[in-house]
Amino acid sequence: MKLTLQIWRQPSAEADGNFEIYTVGGVSEDMSFLEMIDQLNRQIVLDGGEPVAFDHDCREGICGMCSMVINGEVHGPIKGTTTCQLHMRSFKDGAKIVIEPFRAKAFPVVKDLAVDRSAFDAIITAGGFITSRTGSAPDGNAILVPKEDADQAMDAAACIGCGGCVAACPNAAAMLFTAAKVTHLGSLPQGQPERRARALSMVQEMDSQGFGNCTNERECEAACPKEISVMTIAQMNRDYLRASIAGDEA
Amino acid sequence: MLGHLKQALSASIGKKAWMAVSGLLLVGFLVTHLAGNLLYFADDDGSIFNAYAEALSSNPLLPIAELILATLFLAHIALGVRVSMENRAAREVPYHAKAAHGGRTTASRSMMITGLIVLIFLIIHILDFRLDPKAHDDMAGAVQAKLSSGRGALTYGVGVAALGLHLSHAIASAFHTLGLNHPKYDSILQTAGRGLAVVIALGFLAFPIYIYFSGGAA
Numbered sequence: 098m099k100l101t102l103q104i105w106r107q108p109s110a111e112a113d114g115n116f117e118i119y120t121v122g123g124v125s126e127d128m129s130f131l132e133m134i135d136q137l138n139r140q141i142v143l144d145g146g147e148p149v150a151f152d153h154d155c156r157e158g159i160c161g162m163c164s165m166v167i168n169g170e171v172h173g174p175i176k177g178t179t180t181c182q183l184h185m186r187s188f189k190d191g192a193k194i195v196i197e198p199f200r201a202k203a204f205p206v207v208k209d210l211a212v213d214r215s216a217f218d219a220i221i222t223a224g225g226f227i228t229s230r231t232g233s234a235p236d237g238n239a240i241l242v243p244k245e246d247a248d249q250a251m252d253a254a255a256c257i258g259c260g261g262c263v264a265a266c267p268n269a270a271a272m273l274f275t276a277a278k279v280t281h282l283g284s285l286p287q288g289q290p291e292r293r294a295r296a297l298s299m300v301q302e303m304d305s306q307g308f309g310n311c312t313n314e315r316e317c318e319a320a321c322p323k324e325i326s327v328m329t330i331a332q333m334n335r336d337y338l339r340a341s342i343a344g345d346e347a
Numbered sequence: 348m349l350g351h352l353k354q355a356l357s358a359s360i361g362k363k364a365w366m367a368v369s370g371l372l373l374v375g376f377l378v379t380h381l382a383g384n385l386l387y388f389a390d391d392d393g394s395i396f397n398a399y400a401e402a403l404s405s406n407p408l409l410p411i412a413e414l415i416l417a418t419l420f421l422a423h424i425a426l427g428v429r430v431s432m433e434n435r436a437a438r439e440v441p442y443h444a445k446a447a448h449g450g451r452t453t454a455s456r457s458m459m460i461t462g463l464i465v466l467i468f469l470i471i472h473i474l475d476f477r478l479d480p481k482a483h484d485d486m487a488g489a490v491q492a493k494l495s496s497g498r499g500a501l502t503y504g505v506g507v508a509a510l511g512l513h514l515s516h517a518i519a520s521a522f523h524t525l526g527l528n529h530p531k532y533d534s535i536l537q538t539a540g541r542g543l544a545v546v547i548a549l550g551f552l553a554f555p556i557y558i559y560f561s562g563g564a565a
C-alpha cells in the first residue's frame with residue numbers, strides 16, 4: 098500500500114507546530130498503524146530528517162501509551178481498539194490520513210504526537226488506592242464479593258488510562274477515566290472505607306488539572322478502546338454528590 | 348458550610364448538578380404551564396382560559412412563584428454559560444480533522460444554541476403576554492391575535508422547536524448528572540426523556556399550528 102500522511106509536527110512543548118505531508122510506500126496491510134509509522138520514520142531518518150515522535154510501549158493494547166487521533170477519530174476507525182491494535186487493512190490503498198496528537202489543555206504536547214498525560218497520575222494519586230493491612234498475605238477468600246459487584250469492578254478496571262476519553266470528549270473532560278477508577282475501587286468491599294472521600298478528592302484533582310465539564314455526550318464511551326461504560330460516570334456522580342451533601346472531607 | 352457551598356458551585360459535578368436540578372424544576376414548570384394553556388382549546392369562546400389567566404395574575408402568591416422561576420432560569424443560564432466557556436478553554440487547539448465517535452447527537456451538540464434560542468424566545472414571550480397590559484383584558488384574544496399572524500406563529504414555532512431539541516438531550520442527561528442512572532434502566536431513561544420532550548414540544552406547538560391554520564377560532 099501507498100499512503101499520504103498529514104502529520105502534526107511540533108519540535109517541543111514551547112515551539113509552534115504545523116502539519117507536514119509525507120508519502121510512505123511499501124506498507125503491508127498486515128502492519129499495525131504503529132509499524133506503518135515506524136516505516137515512515139525509517140524513511141525520514143534515511144533522508145536525514147527528524148523522526149516523528151509518538152508514544153507507544155506494549156504494542157498489544159494493554160499499556161495505553163499509543164495516543165493519537167487518526168482522521169479525527171481517537172485510535173482510528175475501529176471500535177474498541179488501541180492504535181497499536183489497528184491494522185493497515187482498515188485503510189484503502191492510496192488513502193490520505195490525518196494524524197494529530199490528543200488535544201486537551203491538560204494534555205500538553207511534548208513533541209509531535211506525544212502528549213504529557215501526568216494529569217492522570219495526579220488524579221490517581223489523589224484517591225486511586227485502598228488502605229490495607231500490612232503483614233502476612235491475607236487469605237484469598239476471606240472477603241466475599243458478590244458476582245455482580247466483581248463484574249462491575251472488573252469491567253471498570255479494564256481502563257488502561259490511555260486518555261482517549263479526554264481526547265474524544267467535546268469538552269476535553271476526564272470523567273470516564275476518573276469514573277472508571279472510582280467505580281472499580283468503589284464496587285469492591287476493600288474500597289469502601291475511602292469510597293466517599295475518594296470520589297471527592299479524585300474529582301477535585303480532576304477539576305484542578307483543567308479538564309472540562311461533562312455534558313453527557315457519550316463520545317468517551319464510543320471512543321474508549323476498552324469500552325468502559327458511561328454508567329461508571331453515573332456511579333461517580335452518585336458517590337460524589339452523596340459525599341458532597343453529607344459534607345464529607347476530601 | 349459556606350465553603351462547602353462554594354465548593355459545590357465550583358466543582359464540575361457540583362455545577363452540573365445545579366444545572367440539572369434547575370433544569371428539571373423548569374421542566375416541571377413547563378408541564379404545568381402546558382396543562383393550563385391547554386384550557387385554550389375548551390370549546391367555550393375562551394372563557395375558561397381567560398378565567399384561568401385571570402386567576403393566575405390576581406393570585407397574591409404569583410410574584411413569589413415568578414421570583415423562583417426567574418431565579419431558576421438565571422441560575423441555569425449562568426451555569427450553562429460558565430460550563431460552556433470552561434469547556435471551550437479545556438481544549439485550546441481544536442482538531443484539524445473532525446469526526447464524531449458515535450456518542451453525540453444533534454441535540455447534545457447544540458445545547459448552547461438551543462438554550463440561547465429559548466432565552467430569546469422567552470424574552471419575546473414575556474413581553475407579548477406577561478408584560479403587555481392589554482393582553483390581560485382578554486388573554487384568549489391576545490393569544491389568537493399573536494399566533495394567527497405568520498410572523499407570530501413562526502416565532503413561537505421556532506422557539507418551541509428549539510426547546511424540544513434542548514429537552515430531548517437535557518432530561519435524561521440531568522438524571523445521569525445526578526447519578527440517577529444504571530445499566531438496567533438507561534435505555535428506558537433515554538426513551539422517557541425524549542418522549543417527555545416530544546410531548547412538551549408537540550403540546551406547545553399545537554398553539555401556533557392550530558391558531559395559524561384555523562385563523563384562531565377556538
Ligand code: HEM
Pocket residue numbers: 311312313363364366367369370371373374377420423424427428431458459461462463465466469513516517518520521524
Ligand atoms: C434559557 C436559556 C437556556 C440556556 C442558555 C440553556 C443552556 C443549557 C446548557 C448549555 C446545558 C448543558 C448541556 C448539558 O449539560 O448537556 C443545559 C442543560 C440542561 N438544560 Fe438548559 N438552557 C436554557 C434553558 C433551559 C430551559 C428553559 C430548560 C427547561 C425547561 C432547560 C433544561 C435543561 C436541563 C434539564 C439540562 C440538563 C442538565 C444536565 O445535563 O445536567 N434549559 N442547558
Ligand code: FES
Pocket residue numbers: 152153154155156157158159160161162163179180181182
Ligand atoms: S502501545 Fe500499549 S496500548 Fe498501544
